[in-house]
Amino acid sequence: QSALTQPASVSGSPGQSITISCTGTSSDVGSYNLVSWYQQHPGKAPKLMIYEDKKRPSGVSNRFSGSKSGNTASLTISGLQAEDEADYYCCSYASSSTWVFGGGTKLTVL
């Protein structure tokens, strides 16, 4: 049950695109199509942005997209906006009905 690996921080200017990586193992990220991504603003509960590796819940902007290759998943945000500034967490099913999160990435919109 080791945490998934994310960069501590990323930044981008308004209108640009950024990508956040999430690296796991063949026992979690690489084995199941169950990677999800969460956005969390300070003092707020997390919000689901991507599920099942690349699907968007209803109401989430199509500027958010997910992908996966092997043991690494990625979240891409295009057309960066000021309100995208937040912490982002990846999460994966990890077998035996357990789940594991990444350490989180702080996104700064310059």
Place this chain on the structure above:
Amino acid sequence: QVQLVESGGGVVQPGRSLRLSCAVSGFTFRTYAMHWVRQAPGKGLEWVALISNDGNYKYYVDSVKGRFTISRDNSKNTLFLQMNSLRAEDTAVYYCATTLVTPNFDYWGQGTLVTVSS
């Protein structure tokens, strides 16, 4: 609308116990598995526990096995987390969450803060 409301947090001494509750509304509680997820101050999210819709299956992160017990009362639409032998490292905001529409955590409560300190 779907609501998950946690309660029961507070300040507790190391080694003592605390029980958290999560009252839900807006969906058929007995149909869905439920989770607890925690977040230490300034730190990332950590999945803590899962309980099946009927309460018969329970799973935990290694760090709380033997100390925490997840349970539910489907007649009262309420989820619980009994936390025993609390440690300083259990200090966190505890969220209840579920998977109503997707296989991932799509609905969350607002969280309740547990502080373990002497």
